[in-house]
Amino acid sequence: MVVKINFSLEIHIDHDKCIGCGTCERICPLELYYLKDKKAYLVENYRDNCFICHACSVSCPVGAIVVEEDVR
Ligand code: SF4
Numbered sequence: 001m002v003v004k005i006n007f008s009l010e011i012h013i014d015h016d017k018c019i020g021c022g023t024c025e026r027i028c029p030l031e032l033y034y035l036k037d038k039k040a041y042l043v044e045n046y047r048d049n050c051f052i053c054h055a056c057s058v059s060c061p062v063g064a065i066v067v068e069e070d071v072r
């Protein structure tokens, strides 16, 4: 039997909160973040690589990162 799991992933970065500390860039094991003009961004194909460890969201000192996963 094959069990197929569909899931969607969205990571939101609130740039009004982001202070450009670089923690997410340093902590993501897959290097999916980068900083530009003191704000954090995700690489374009982050959904293909992110394994939803939540290290980024729990480590952001200002709570600017929300990882939204939806498993169906
Ligand atoms: S959840 Fe983990 S793998 Fe995904 S972007 Fe955050 S730190 Fe990187």
Ligand code: SF4
Binding pocket: 013, 017, 018, 019, 020, 021, 022, 023, 024, 025, 039, 040, 059, 060, 061, 062, 063, 064, 065
């Ligand atoms: S950890 Fe949070 S505050 Fe620091 S650069 Fe990343 S999103 Fe911005």
